Amino acid sequence: xxxxxxxxxxxxxxxxxxxxxxxxxxxxxxxxxxxxxxxxxxxxxxxxxxxxxxxxxxxxxxxxxxxxxxxxxxxxxxxxxxxxxxxxxxxxxxxxxxxxxxxxxxxxxxxxxxxxxxxxxxxxxxxxxxxxxxxxxxxxxxxxxxxxxxxxxxxxxxxxxxxxxxxxxxxxxxxxxxxxxxxxxxxxxxxxxxxxxxxxxxxxxxxxxxxxxxx
Numbered sequence: 001x002x003x004x005x006x007x008x009x010x011x012x013x014x015x016x017x018x019x020x021x022x023x024x025x026x027x028x029x030x031x032x033x034x035x036x037x038x039x040x041x042x043x044x045x046x047x048x049x050x051x052x053x054x055x056x057x058x059x060x061x062x063x064x065x066x067x068x069x070x071x072x073x074x075x076x077x078x079x080x081x082x083x084x085x086x087x088x089x090x091x092x093x094x095x096x097x098x099x100x101x102x103x104x105x106x107x108x109x110x111x112x113x114x115x116x117x118x119x120x121x122x123x124x125x126x127x128x129x130x131x132x133x134x135x136x137x138x139x140x141x142x143x144x145x146x147x148x149x150x151x152x153x154x155x156x157x158x159x160x161x162x163x164x165x166x167x168x169x170x171x172x173x174x175x176x177x178x179x180x181x182x183x184x185x186x187x188x189x190x191x192x193x194x195x196x197x198x199x200x201x202x203x204x205x206x207x208x209x210x211x212x213x214x215x
Contacts, residue, residue: 016124019048020055028059031184032066037073038089046086046125050093053121060187061096064165067181068092072161074174076153083153084131091135091158094118095142108140115140 022033022042032038041047054062069092076083098113108115115136122132138155141148147156164170164178171178 016049017052019045020052022048022051025051026055026059026062028063028185029066032063032070032181035070035181035184037070037077037085038066041086041089044086046127047089049125050086050090050121053097054093057097057100061099063185063187064162065092065096067165067178067185068095068158068161070161070181071164071174071177072157074177075160075170076157078174081153081157083157084134087127087131087135088138088154088157090122091118091138091154092161094121095139095158095162109143111140111143 025033033042042051054065057065069089072088072092073085075081094114094117096110096114097117098110098115118139119132119136122135127135134152134154137151138158141151141155142159142162144159147159151159160170160173164174165181168178
């Protein structure tokens with residue numbers, strides 16, 4: 001299982017670190033960072049911090065996270081949906097963070113762990129409790145087959161973007177966007193490698209820690 005650098009949660013939870021300037025972010029991200037949905041947010045401190053944390057993810061997972069946000073934003077623009085744009089970028093940045101590293105996964109599996117990491121990040125940037133609850137719920141529930149009936153716009157949009165990028169579901173709502181974004185930042189065979197990563201994390205959740213440590 002490919003690993004990225006350790007994410008928050010193994011020490012200094014919620015601690016801030018200096019944001020990486022947009023031009024210094026990975027080259028594979030640059031075509032996506034130039035898209036309006038992301039380019040408009042690059043000067044925002046929380047957006048910059050979220051993108052900096054994404055540097056710790058494996059490259060393909062990071063690119064998937066960026067495409068997830070852009071597809072969600074495209075859907076919102078098409079439908080005229082008002083939502084927390086910077087908050088959703090942070091949620092997209094962390095929605096698969098639980099797939100990385102060797103920290104134990106609880107009953108909530110990797111989405112639950114991802115939500116915990118997002119909450120630590122948001123708390124470290126003085127984001128209020130209600131906003132944190134909204135965004136962490138979006139991450140915690142993004143692997144459901146369909147959003148909950150009472151899900152807010154952030155949860156629905158994150159779910160839409162993540163599923164569209166991996167499976168193509170919902171493509172008719174933003175025709176051509178998935179193909180364009182994949183062309184700008186391709187990740188060949190991502191769906192297969194992502195499924196393997198999810199399966200590996202499933203084993204990490206059910207196997208004893210001593211066995212996992214020897215993997």
